[in-house]
Amino acid sequence: MPSPTSQRSVPLRLLAISGSARQESTNTALLHAVRKAAPEGINVTVFDALGTLPVFSPDLEANPLPPSVAAFMSAVETCHGIIISSPEYVRTLPGGLKNAIDWLVSGEQIIDKPVALLHASHRGDDMLATLRLVLSTITSRFEPDIFERFALMKASPDEIAHIMRAPEQKARIQTYLTSFANACETTKDELIG
Structure with a gap:
């Protein structure tokens, strides 16, 4: 399926943030499958390093920022849109994802940035x-x-990769990405060209 950006010289850059710090994360595996299924003209980069960010404190916001925070903020600033896929912990956001969001609150990187959700489970509506x-x-x-969910809970990363390679799942991913790309295109030039 062609993307609306396939004719552009600069691909649309999406940052896919996994809300899990677990190495064998279902959400991270889903986002890697999304990256591999992205249509021409859409580049997806997966950020799965929430565990490297220090606990947010205004005292740490002075320059220079902690290196992991500076790299994360740069990734947010230079993308055209953000996709988040997260597990539910105790009926709410995982601490690592909330911490990452806290780091962004006082800056300008995310204020006008298009953001959409993906979900890797049939459960988790309180967190969502x-x-x-x-x-x-x-x-x-x-x-x-702009939202899509896949029932992948308890599947291993290898199983998720196999499931998401199926033509019907790949089509769902590409439809989702194309819808989000259309939303991002409306502000792409305004944000970073």
Whole structure:
């Protein structure tokens, strides 16, 4: 399926953030499958290093930022849009994802950045409701209607890669990415050209 950006000289850059710090994360595996299935003209980079970010403190916001935080903020600033896929912990956001969002709150990297959600489970609606509230607070471009979920809970990363290679799943991913790319295109030139 062609993307709306396939004719552009510069591909659309999406940052896919995994809300899990677990090495064998279902959400991380889903995002890697999304990266591999991305249509021409859409580049997806997976950020799966929430565990490297120190606990947020305003005292650490002075330059120079901790190196892992500076790298994370740079990745957010230079992408055209953000996809988040996260597990639910105790009916809410995992601490690592909330910490990453806290690092972004006082900066300008995410204020006008398009953001959409993916979900790797048939459960987790409490977390999704909280995450939607948080994202609609920190960016004017949260896209609540661009959403897709896959029932992958308890599948291993290898199993997820196999499941998501199926033509029907790949088509769902590409439809999702194309919808989000269309939303990102409306502000792409304004944000970073």
